[in-house]
Amino acid sequence: MSLFPKNTLFLRILFGFMQKKSYLCKGIPTIYPKRRAMAKKKILFINQEVSPYMADNDLSLMGHELSRAMQDLGHEIRTFMPKWGTINERRGQLHEVQRLSGMNLIINDTDHPLIIKVASIVTSHVAVYFIDNDDYFSKRRQIIDDDGERAIFFARGVLETIKKMRWTPDIIHCQGWMSASVPFYVKTAYADEPSFAEAKVVTSLFNEMQPVELGEKFAQDIAFRDAKPELLSAYDKRFTFDELGKLAIDYSDGVIQAHKDVSETLIKYAAEKNVPFLPYIEDFADTYEEFYEKI
DSSP: OOSSOTTSHHHHHHHHHHHHTGGGSTTSOOSSOOOOOOOOOEEEEEESOOTTTSOSSHHHHHHHHHHHHHHHTTOEEEEEEEOOTTOOHHHHTOEEOTTTOOOEEEETTEEEEOEEEEEEETTTTEEEEEEEOHHHHSSOSSOOTTHHHHHHHHHHHHHHHHHHHTOOOSEEEEESGGGTTHHHHHHTTTTTOTTTTTOEEEEEEOOOOSOOBOOTHHHHHTOBTTBOGGGGTTSOTTOBHHHHHHHHHHTOSEEEEOSSSOOHHHHHHHHHTTOOEEOOOSSOHHHHHHHHHHO
């Protein structure tokens, strides 16, 4: 006589458990297949804007949602943005990170103190680091004459802070024209830095309507180590929005169309350069994760 009659609750529970976990049993079909686990990565997000610190728009919403999605998928992230003058530090609960602040960045033969602040988005527990400087970011957000210098200060400020953190990202994802010089710096001035030597750079293209034009001075101001001005001789000297996009594409390992209506010039340019390209998709989290894995 069986120790456990067939109609006992014990056997019914056991049978159900074996069905759900049948992938453990050799020769038994899997009833609930598992999603293939991706290798966990360290992902650095360099954003022009992040909601809720900036008004909701395509850039700021993606700056938040993508960071949250990758964090929820188990990846280790760091998220950066400029500390625009419109941000209310008290309301956003920003505070300075003393151990990361204190560096000076030389741009156009002038020292500029680098101040790092941090805050946490309550709804998602995403920590956001802010690049700040009284000369560049105490001003309001509209286009001004020194936008080229501000973009350079922001790009180098993020990379220098990551070095100081002794953190080694696998993926560097740039979003917004303010981060357009990051791929160029990573592949030239910082190419031999242990923090970035193995990093893959991804650029997202958005439908940014601001009339960006950084001017001829930008090519000189960007000079730093192996980031030589002559490397920019192929681009339009005015450095409009499309030229910044081309610069980012040329030094990126992958390009993502992050908006339905992106500059056709930049999409065509990415195709001509044969850079891995991900077309626009609404349900982005899993697809972006797979793209990170492929590049």
